[in-house]
Every structure is written in C-alpha cells, then in structure tokens.
Amino acid sequence: MASTTHNPTVLLKRLFSLKDTSPLYLIIDSMAQTAQTSVLHEIAFHTKNNTHNAKNNVKIIYISFETSNTPSYCDEFIDASRFTSTKELLHVLNSVLENGKKETTDIYRILLIVDSINYINNTEITEFIQAIFSPHTTLCVVYHKDIDENENHTNNPLYHQKHMQSYYPNTLKLLKYIATNIFETFPNLDTNKYVADEEELEACLNDKFIVPRGLNNYQSYNLTLTNKRKSGRSLIFEFVIDSKTHSYINYSDYVRDRKQDRATISDTSMNNQDMFNGLTTFNLNISDKQKRAKEQVELPYLEAQNFNSGGAIVYEFEKDDDYDEEDPYEDPF
Amino acid sequence: MVQKQDLVIFNDRTVLPDFKNHGHTLTHITHKLGTSPTWLLTALIETHIHGVPLSLNESEKSNGKIPIVNKSPIYISSFIHNESYSEQHFQNKISPQSGYYILPNLMEEIMKCTINTHNNGNNFDGLCSYILKMLKVKKEEQEQQTTIILEEPQLLLALIPNLKARDILLKLITPISQIFQRVIVVTNIELYDNDATAESIEIKKFIQTIFYRSIVQLSLKPLETGRANDVTGTLRITRGGCASAVDNTTFVVENEYLYHVQKKSIKLFYR
Numbered sequence: 176m177a178s179t180t181h182n183p184t185v186l187l188k189r190l191f192s193l194k195d196t197s198p199l200y201l202i203i204d205s206m207a208q209t210a211q212t213s214v215l216h217e218i219a220f221h222t223k224n225n226t227h228n229a230k231n232n233v234k235i236i237y238i239s240f241e242t243s244n245t246p247s248y249c250d251e252f253i254d255a256s257r258f259t260s261t262k263e264l265l266h267v268l269n270s271v272l273e274n275g276k277k278e279t280t281d282i283y284r285i286l287l288i289v290d291s292i293n294y295i296n297n298t299e300i301t302e303f304i305q306a307i308f309s310p311h312t313t314l315c316v317v318y319h320k321d322i323d324e325n326e327n328h329t330n331n332p333l334y335h336q337k338h339m340q341s342y343y344p345n346t347l348k349l350l351k352y353i354a355t356n357i358f359e360t361f362p363n364l365d366t367n368k369y370v371a372d373e374e375e376l377e378a379c380l381n382d383k384f385i386v387p388r389g390l391n392n393y394q395s396y397n398l399t400l401t402n403k404r405k406s407g408r409s410l411i412f413e414f415v416i417d418s419k420t421h422s423y424i425n426y427s428d429y430v431r432d433r434k435q436d437r438a439t440i441s442d443t444s445m446n447n448q449d450m451f452n453g454l455t456t457f458n459l460n461i462s463d464k465q466k467r468a469k470e471q472v473e474l475p476y477l478e479a480q481n482f483n484s485g486g487a488i489v490y491e492f493e494k495d496d497d498y499d500e501e502d503p504y505e506d507p508f
Numbered sequence: 509m510v511q512k513q514d515l516v517i518f519n520d521r522t523v524l525p526d527f528k529n530h531g532h533t534l535t536h537i538t539h540k541l542g543t544s545p546t547w548l549l550t551a552l553i554e555t556h557i558h559g560v561p562l563s564l565n566e567s568e569k570s571n572g573k574i575p576i577v578n579k580s581p582i583y584i585s586s587f588i589h590n591e592s593y594s595e596q597h598f599q600n601k602i603s604p605q606s607g608y609y610i611l612p613n614l615m616e617e618i619m620k621c622t623i624n625t626h627n628n629g630n631n632f633d634g635l636c637s638y639i640l641k642m643l644k645v646k647k648e649e650q651e652q653q654t655t656i657i658l659e660e661p662q663l664l665l666a667l668i669p670n671l672k673a674r675d676i677l678l679k680l681i682t683p684i685s686q687i688f689q690r691v692i693v694v695t696n697i698e699l700y701d702n703d704a705t706a707e708s709i710e711i712k713k714f715i716q717t718i719f720y721r722s723i724v725q726l727s728l729k730p731l732e733t734g735r736a737n738d739v740t741g742t743l744r745i746t747r748g749g750c751a752s753a754v755d756n757t758t759f760v761v762e763n764e765y766l767y768h769v770q771k772k773s774i775k776l777f778y779r
Contacts, residue, residue, distance in 0.1 A: 205720055209749035238676070241721050242750060243686045244531040244729050256682040291720070384538060384697040384715055386725050388762040391747040423617060 183412040184423045187400060190453040191221035191357055193284055198308050200315040203347070206380050208360040210317040211242075212391040214398065215288065216418050218315065219248035219459035222286060224366060236271065237284045238264075240294040251290070261299045265306045272312065284313045292316040297346045304353060321381065357401040363415060364389050365433065399425065444462055513765065513778050515551065515561050517724055517745055518758045522689060523555040525723055527653045529758050532685050533608045536722035536748060538715070539692045543728040545694055547582070547767075547774045549657060550601045552692060554657050556582040559607045566773050576606060578653055583646060583688070585611040586659035611646060612638060615663065618770040630670060636679040643687060655690040662714045664693055666707055673714035682719075693718055722748030739768045742779060 190194050200218075204210040222233045237249035245252040251271065260263040272285065287307060289295075295303055307314050344352075350450070362376070367389035370376050379385050398414045411424030424432075489505060492498060517523050525533040535552075539545045551561035559577040584594055594610045602608060621638045644654070661680065665671050671774060685691045695718065700711035727744040743765045751760050764779040 199675060207750060208509060211720075211750050212747070241680075242532075243682070243715075254686075256678045294678065319716070319720060322713050322720075384744045385727055385729060386719070386744070388744065388746055388764070391749065392666075392749055 178398060181410075183400070183414070183425055186402060187414060188221060188397075189421055190400070190402070191218050192225040193222055193286060193313055194225070196310070197355045199304065199350075199354045199356075201350050201357045202315065202317045202356050203320050203322050203357065203359040205360070206386070207362040207376060208396050209319075209391055209464070210360060213360050213396050213416070213418060214358050215246075215315075215317070216248075217416065217421065218286075218395070219246070220418075220421060223248055233284045233286050235288065236285065238268070238289045240289075240291045242290065246364055255294070257287075261295055261303055265303060269306065269478075271315075272307070272309070283311065287312060287314045289316045291313070292318050292346070292350065292474060293322050295344070297349075300346055301353075316350065318347060322346065326452050357399075359399040359401075361397040361399070363395045363397050366390075370389045377455070411419050437496050451493065513565075513776055514563055514777055515765070515774060516761060516763070517726075518759050522758070523561055523639055524552060524655070525760055526593070527728055530723060533690050533723045534681075534685055534718070534721045534725065534748075534750070535690070535692045535724050537692065537726045537728070538697045539694070539728040540696070540698050542730040545728055546597055547695070547742070547769050548728065549692075550598060551774070553584070553598065553608050556690075557608065560729070563601055564774050564776055566775075579607065579772065580653040580655075581607045581609050581658070582655040583611055583643070584657045584659075585614055585643070586657075587609050587615045587663045589613065590596050590616065606758070606770060609646060611643070614661075615667070617642060618664075618667070621656060629668075632668060632675055633679060636652070636683070639680065640660050640683050640687070643684065647722075651774055652689065654688045655692065656684060656688040657692045657694065658684065658722040659694045660696060662699065663712050665710045665714065666699075670706075671710070674709045676714060677717055677721075681721075685718065685721075694720075720749035723751050724748050738768055739766050741767060743767055743776070 190197065191202075201323075202210045204213070219235065222235065226231075234251070235249045236251045236253065237246055238253045238255050239426070240255045242432060243254070253267065255264055258267065266315065268287075272287075272426055329359050350448070361371075364370055364372065364376070367387075369388040370379070370390075376387065376390075379387050394417050396416055396418075398416050400412045400414065402410045404410065415424045415429040416422070514521075515523055520524065520526070525535065526777065537545050537548060547563070549563050554560065554562045556578055557576055560576050562574065584598070586594060590613045591610055595604075598608065598610065617639065619634055621635055624635065634728045644671060658681075662673075664676055664680075680690070682695070695715050699716060700708040700715075720763055723750050725746045727746070728741055729744070730741045745760065745765075747760045747762060765776045766779050767777075768775045
C-alpha cells in the first residue's frame, strides 16, 4: 500500500515547501505551543529555501490580526485590524492577489498566511475561504483552539436556550472539514520538567491562567499532521520537531529512542547478559518470562511503604496476651 | 545573609524588549488580588528611563544623578486607578522630571465621553477613537521609542454591555500597539469566574488573546503554601505566544523569583 511505504518526514517537508498543491492548510495551536513559535517558521523556512524546484517561486502574503511587526519571511504585509468588515478585507485582498499575478509572471504560487482566523466571524468563514481559493494560492490559517467562541458559549445555559435552533457547525469543525492538511501543535511534555501531564497543563492554562515554564519551546515540540488524500482517506502522522535545526522525527521513533536511552542509562549493569556467557557451565541468564515474573513478585514490607493507609497500627495478638473483648477500655489500639 | 538576584528577562540581561531587535512588542503582566503589580511597574518604568530597575534589591541609590538612557517618555494609563493614586505612588519612587507621564484615568474619560456625546456604549468605535486621539495628543509625532502601560483594559467588558473581547483587541489594543513601540498590559486574572456568563467568557478570551500577542508573560501570584513573613509572592517569567526566538538573537529567559515587598525596598531572589 502506498500509505505504508510513504515516508512521513518526506511528506511533511513536501507540504512545508508547498510542492504539492493544497488549497488550505489549517494550523491548530494553543497557548502551550503557538503557531508563531513553531510551524509558521518551518513553513516559511522551507518555502523560501526550497532549491529543488526552480519554478517554485513563492510569494508570502501575511494577513495580520495580532501583530504590528512584519515577519522577516513575508513579501507583503496586510494589517487586517484596520478593516471594519470581512468584506472590506476580502476586497483589498483580492486586489492584492490580482496585482501579484500581474506583476511577475514567474511567481508559481502565493502563500497567504492568516495569523488568527478566530477574528473572522463563524458565519463568514466559508465566504472568506471561497473568495481566496485559486489554483495557485495556498491559504494557511491559524486557529487558536483555546479561544473557541462557539464551544465556550455552548457551555452557557442561557446561550443554549437562546440559540437552540442554530445547528450551524462551529469554526473549528468547518475548517477541519474544508482543510486539506491539518497541523496541530502540542508542547513536548516529555522534555518539560515543569509540567507533569496534560491534565495539569490544562488546569494551569485554562482555569488558573498561570503559565508554566518550558512551553512554546521551538526546539522541541510535537506536531500532528492530518493529510487528506484525494481518495478521501486521511493519514495521520505525529512528529517531534526542532525548529532550530529543522529536524523532524517520527513520534513512534522518538518514543522508542527515549525508551532505549532510559533503558541504557538505568540497566547498564542489568542488561549485560552477555557477560555471563562462557563464565560457567550453568545458565545464569533469565528468560523474558522469568524476568516478568520476577518483576511481579511483591516484596515484603511494600505495604508498609504505602503511606495512603493513614498510619494504622498493625498489631497481632500473641497467645499470652490477656484481652477482654467485652471491656471497651481494653482496646490495645 | 540572604542571597539576592537581579531581575533578568532576556538573555542579554535586559529587562524590557529591545526596540531594534523586537520592533513593536507587548508584555503581559498578570496578577492576583494579593499580589499588586505596582512594584513591578515601578521597576519597569525605571528600566525604561534609566536602563536598570533601580528600586529592586537596593541596586543603586536613586539620588537624582543616575543617567537617563531613554529620552522618549513612558506613559501610564489606567482603567482602574485615578491620576492622583498613580502620581502619589510613582512620585515616591521616581523623580517626576525623569520622563514618565501619568495619563488621566481612561475609565473616567470614557464616562465623560459617554455623557458629553450621549454615547451609551453602542458606538464603541467612537469611544476608541476618543481614547486614541487623547493618547496621540500626549505623544509627540517624532517620539519613537515610547512605552505605554495599560492597566486593566478588560474592565471595559464589564462596563459596556455586549462588548466583545475582539472589539477591544482590534479597535483599542492593536492601534495602541501601532502608536507605541512597547505596550505593557496589566490584567487581574481573578476578575473572571468560570461561571459561563457572557462577561466572564469575554474576559477569559481577552486574557488568552493577550497571551497570544505577548512576547513575555510576567505572572505574579501569592505563595501556594500560604503566608510568610519574608516572602510576598512569586514572579514567574515565561515566554509569550509571540516569542519568536528562531531568528532573533535575544530571547526570553524563563525563570521564577520569590519577592518580598517592604516599605522601602523590594528584594528578589531565585526560587
């Protein structure tokens, strides 16, 4: 099968460098790992440094709702905050796209980056995307999943009553349906010593607004890629990315490597089974089954080390103990 | 003797983002009821004017001879404190001639504008243009390296009915960050409850979006273990959502400090 023989890393690089025609990239980020500190740099790096295809001359247009700074990689910067409506923005955008096509004939593709699609109303999303779609344009939109207007409001009973009749899908669902490639960023919690797990991270960010350290680390973060094939099939790949060296590792390989690293560190003495070979005529090694059984043996006094019991006194009566069951004051505890 | 450490936010041992390297920046300060950020704001004002936070760790005595490194002023505008409060507080620590300006309480200005123009908040664009006009009058055109401190702008969400966080961000915060090179937004993270009311949702959304726009987040919170005589709270420095260190030589150094606010001095030490 084509998918099983596919190299996910090659596919990711092809997508980052816009080698494959794809009308809509959706980047789903969160406060823990924003697109600004991760994927956008990778896309810009590969798009600008792609030397394999000389024709692949890409113009990057950056539509900004969030920043006043022009990113170093963009060719044209549009401040979207100055427009009062999406229609006004689209009008300007279409004229910029038309001019871009006329100006230079050697431009092979236009990459439009929207730094936050959350600012566009849910009901205008399809209109916005449809107006930009063209064979030579790739739209790359960033969606902050923490700030989902619809999801938030559906928790509100008042909102629910008011909008009971509305079955229109929320922005994320719409975008996921339309997008051809979905990139979702996550922090790499394996290397973060300040956050124990995702549950703790969620509580810190969304409930308490206390941002833990070690997040938005561009040198190690996780990326889930959903690649929608023309056949309609979706392939999902997970990567660990370092944006400093632009290296991509399959998450499964990464986990395996980490396990091996841990094993080599902790079991350097235990794992040397070969050292027993040739020493004696006896077999000093143990099989995997024996090893598993050995690990399952409950050692004595393990219960005593468990502090959850609340400090109960374990007292066993001996035969010489004089104990009157009917006397309440005789309780030895 | 207790060890004290200097406040360092960036890897080049600076406290505020560099104008040349970072362009327009937003710094986000979050605090709780028990941990007022006024001491931190004083330190940041001093850093803007003198290059170093003088009031921290009794680093240098402010006897009026410390050179002024940045001649562009820093503006303090608050939605919560009135002018006299800010003047009283900051004048105790920093000389009024140093180059900082306390703007009138923006909430009061909005109320005045509302009364004068019979604008009951429906025309939020009008209110924003009024505030921006006021800020532009104070700031001179040629001034480049300016900083503004905005205290609790999210209070507008509670004041004006049906106002969305998006409106404040697009119509007020973005234009302000285009006028001033450095914007410091101070928000109280206890002002909202998870009660799913429209105001709470919008306040939460506002704080989250400010995080996405910020280069660095400074979080002040009390001790988790309770009260202590020699510690007021903790200051945590974390990267913001816009902290692009990939192609930048200066980047945020994440750290956590314990701090102790006393009558005459503020002490910082690593956690």
